[in-house]
Amino acid sequence: MGVxxxxxxxxxxxxxxxxxxxxxxxxCMAIMISIPSGVIANQESTEALSQNLSSxxxxxxxxxxxxxxxxxxxxxxxxxxFGFAPPDSGSSGFSPSQSGSSSFTPGxxxxxxxxxxxxxxxxxxxxxxxxxxSLYSGISSIDGVAAVAPILQVSEGQNxxxxxxxxxxxxxxxxxxxxxxxxxxSDLVENYPILPSNITxxxxxxxxxxxxxxxxxxxxxxxxxGVGDTVTILDQEFTVIGVHGSSGVxxxxxxxMNLSDAQSLTNNTxxxxxxxxxxxxxxxxxxxxxxxxxxxxxxxxxxxxxxxAQLQALQSSYKTALENAEASISQTQAIALEEIIVxxxxxxxxxxxxxxxxxxxxxxxxxxxxxxxxxxxxxMSQFMIEGVLISLxxxxxxxxxxxxxxxxxxxxxxxxxxxxxxxxxxxxxxxGATSNLAxxxxxxxxxxxxxxxxxxxxxxxxxxxxxxxxxxxxxxxxKYE
Amino acid sequence: xxxxxLKTEKLTKSYMxxxxxxxxxxxxxxxxxxxxxxxxxxxxxxxxxxxLNILGCIDKPTSGQVLLDGVDVAALPESELYKIRxxxxxxxxxxxxxxxxxxxxxNVELPMEGKIKSKSERRRKASExxxxxxxSGREEHRPQKLSAGEQQRVAIARALxxxxxxxxxxxxxxxxxxxxxxxxxxxxxxxNVNQGTTIVMVTHxxxxxAHTERLLFLNDGKITKxxxxxxxxxxxxxxx
Ligand SMILES: Nc1ncnc2c1ncn2[C@@H]1O[C@H](COP(=O)(O)OP(=O)(O)OP(=O)(O)O)[C@@H](O)[C@H]1O
Ligand SMILES: [Mg+2]
Numbered sequence: 001m002g003v004x005x006x007x008x009x010x011x012x013x014x015x016x017x018x019x020x021x022x023x024x025x026x027x028c029m030a031i032m033i034s035i036p037s038g039v040i041a042n043q044e045s046t047e048a049l050s051q052n053l054s055s056x057x058x059x060x061x062x063x064x065x066x067x068x069x070x071x072x073x074x075x076x077x078x079x080x081x082f083g084f085a086p087p088d089s090g091s092s093g094f095s096p097s098q099s100g101s102s103s104f105t106p107g108x109x110x111x112x113x114x115x116x117x118x119x120x121x122x123x124x125x126x127x128x129x130x131x132x133x134s135l136y137s138g139i140s141s142i143d144g145v146a147a148v149a150p151i152l153q154v155s156e157g158q159n160x161x162x163x164x165x166x167x168x169x170x171x172x173x174x175x176x177x178x179x180x181x182x183x184x185x186s187d188l189v190e191n192y193p194i195l196p197s198n199i200t201x202x203x204x205x206x207x208x209x210x211x212x213x214x215x216x217x218x219x220x221x222x223x224x225x226g227v228g229d230t231v232t233i234l235d236q237e238f239t240v241i242g243v244h245g246s247s248g249v250x251x252x253x254x255x256x257m258n259l260s261d262a263q264s265l266t267n268n269t270x271x272x273x274x275x276x277x278x279x280x281x282x283x284x285x286x287x288x289x290x291x292x293x294x295x296x297x298x299x300x301x302x303x304x305x306x307x308x309a310q311l312q313a314l315q316s317s318y319k320t321a322l323e324n325a326e327a328s329i330s331q332t333q334a335i336a337l338e339e340i341i342v343x344x345x346x347x348x349x350x351x352x353x354x355x356x357x358x359x360x361x362x363x364x365x366x367x368x369x370x371x372x373x374x375x376x377x378x379x380m381s382q383f384m385i386e387g388v389l390i391s392l393x394x395x396x397x398x399x400x401x402x403x404x405x406x407x408x409x410x411x412x413x414x415x416x417x418x419x420x421x422x423x424x425x426x427x428x429x430x431x432g433a434t435s436n437l438a439x440x441x442x443x444x445x446x447x448x449x450x451x452x453x454x455x456x457x458x459x460x461x462x463x464x465x466x467x468x469x470x471x472x473x474x475x476x477x478x479k480y481e
Numbered sequence: 482x483x484x485x486x487l488k489t490e491k492l493t494k495s496y497m498x499x500x501x502x503x504x505x506x507x508x509x510x511x512x513x514x515x516x517x518x519x520x521x522x523x524x525x526x527x528x529x530x531x532x533l534n535i536l537g538c539i540d541k542p543t544s545g546q547v548l549l550d551g552v553d554v555a556a557l558p559e560s561e562l563y564k565i566r567x568x569x570x571x572x573x574x575x576x577x578x579x580x581x582x583x584x585x586x587x588n589v590e591l592p593m594e595g596k597i598k599s600k601s602e603r604r605r606k607a608s609e610x611x612x613x614x615x616x617s618g619r620e621e622h623r624p625q626k627l628s629a630g631e632q633q634r635v636a637i638a639r640a641l642x643x644x645x646x647x648x649x650x651x652x653x654x655x656x657x658x659x660x661x662x663x664x665x666x667x668x669x670x671x672x673n674v675n676q677g678t679t680i681v682m683v684t685h686x687x688x689x690x691a692h693t694e695r696l697l698f699l700n701d702g703k704i705t706k707x708x709x710x711x712x713x714x715x716x717x718x719x720x721x
Contacts, residue, residue: 006582006583009582009583010582013581013582364578365578365580368578368580369591370539370563370566371537371539371572371578372566372567372571372591372592372639373563373564373567373570373592373595373643374591374595375560375595376559376563378594378595473539473540474566477539477572477574477578478530478533478534478574480575480576
């Protein structure tokens with residue numbers, strides 16, 4: 001019959017009271033665990049966000065530097081059909097492709113228009129409106145133009161019919177892959193960044209290549225092929241010459257091939273979607289762009305400098321987002337600290353009052369123990385053990401509550417990390433970075449710490465009541481109630 | 482012939498109530514010899530409990546000496562007193578004062594905890610004491626399962642746990658009916674006769690007091706009268 005057994009018996013003596021106290025303390029403990037868990041989760045999501053942001057910025061900057069002399073010319077969507085022969089002539093322009101799923105039908109060309117070709121901080125060939133290549137031969141003779149690279153980009157995929165709530169139906173292309181035809185002349189291939197730069201398998205396209213494709217890693221999975229294999233694209237066979245990883249200038253679903261291969265493959269001989277114009281020097285890029293615009297007002301002309309400005313704007317938004325997140329984190333930490341202090345105080349106060357009450361209630365019992373020869377020390381340790389035991393049990397209950405309810409408790413008690421100000425509301429261009437929903441998990445180390453806190457706070461709260469118990473006069477045992 | 486177990490000299494106790502001093506005992510001289518069964522009687526407020534508390538080292542005298550087994554306990558600090566209480570004194574209370582969450586045997590074991598290291602030895606001794614007070618087979622029962630008389634028996638067994646020099650009982654029959662009164666005082670008398678236990682018992686009841694050997698009458702903190710007990714004195718006289 002040791003002190004611990006007696007403590008257990010005493011606690012179980014008044015079951016309902018013990019249960020209530022343990023639940024109350026358990027919730028305190030759960031809060032104590034949940035708050036740091038929430039703060040850690042917030043910090044982790046902010047770290048992930050900042051990593052995401054900085055890698056996006058670096059990536060974009062790299063591609064910008066590489067293409068500082070580059071001008072991208074696309075046909076404005078409103079100019080669609082520019083240069084097309086009247087439909088009845090039937091000799092040129094866009095005839096329906098052989099397969100229904102091919103995307104060269106007006107209105108379902110590509111995956112939607114993206115002026116400026118901006119998405120996710122990386123560049124891709126943005127034009128999707130077909131242009132008659134022959135109409136733009138004049139650009140190469142503009143002063144300061146070093147080279148012109150005509151590009152054809154065609155998205156292939158499945159048409160999906162969507163019925164809007166008002167009953168109208170839309171057809172939308174869900175792209176499986178994007179064919180990009182690139183002019184494989186030695187001048188362009190060797191001197192200008194028209195091909196992806198990071199080759200992960202095989203080799204890059206070379207001047208004069210034909211009948212071969214450079215697939216993205218996504219494409220190899222989609223077609224189920226590897227380097228050296230034959231891949232059938234739109235009923236035509238190609239040899240896989242290499243695989244590129246996604247980089248700043250390439251899309252993850254884009255496959256590259258010779259421009260003329262692409263044109264004949266997609267039934268678009270003579271047509272392109274983008275013109276890359278390279279200026280002699282980055283200082284005259286604006287002049288060249290203006291000259292192109294005045295020669296072809298129907299074109300959307302985008303220079304790297306303009307992109308740079310866009311990038312810088314975006315970059316500053318990124319930075320604001322990051323600052324917001326960090327400010328939010330420190331604000332959260334301050335609130336968390338306050339709440340922890342309150343909970344710690346509440347826990348030890350609950351223990352204090354409960355134990356004080358117990359001591360008062362058991363005055364006669366304590367007096368008896370002292371009268372029959374218990375030392376002050378034994379009486380005191382008896383109560384200390386009882387108090388610590390209660391909070392230990394509460395600690396277990398608290399951990400149990402926390403493992404289930406930590407996300408809920410921390411979201412109730414902590415402000416959500418606001419990483420994006422109102423300027424970013426609804427904008428999902430930084431996909432993957434907007435992880436506001438931090439995943440709160442309770443790690444074992446935190447549980448151990450909560451256990452330690454339970455013991456410590458239990459001991460702290462019981463110290464005074466136990467001392468009071470030790471001071472009870474043994475003569476109390478003689479009182480006849 | 483027999484040596485004094487308990488001796489007070491000019492024992493004085495007054496309680497302070499605010500600025501007022503309330504005298505409870507004044508210059509009380511008392512001697513209890515080994516193997517004696519003494520009853521203390523007196524009107525309410527005469528100082529019986531006060532005297533017993535001081536004899537039992539749970540209260541301190543204002544002045545005077547208390548010699549317990551030859552030791553002046555009035556001068557001892559608490560760090561020594563609890564050992565005296567544990568080793569030399571056995572208390573029996575009017576309200577039994579058993580711990581409700583412990584069974585009979587565990588209650589009896591309580592005082593042994595600081596003294597007897599072996600758990601099995603404590604168990605064995607507690608069972609033996611319970612047998613001695615007539616509670617064999619009731620070891621595992623908690624106090625609420627026992628009658629008042631049985632509870633007081635457990636309390637007596639507990640008082641005997643550490644083989645004390647003296648048993649101090651404050652109205653041990655005060656909460657019992659007539660039959661149980663007789664049984665408990667009979668048990669105490671038996672212990673006194675058979676085991677030689679020294680007992681000082683406070684009682685209001687002259688029938689109960691009649692079972693003892695010597696009666697002391699307390700009035701206003703002084704012993705005013707002394708009498709021989711009827712049955713026990715006779716019994717002892719016959720024996721010797
Ligand atoms: N703790 C105390 N503080 C103040 N006065 C006390 C205290 N305890 C006892 N007294 C007083 O001391 C006197 C003696 O009290 P005591 O309890 O010893 O009497 P008693 O003979 O045991 O009475 P009863 O037969 O009612 O139990 C009484 O006047 C009482 O009021
Ligand atoms: Mg009294």
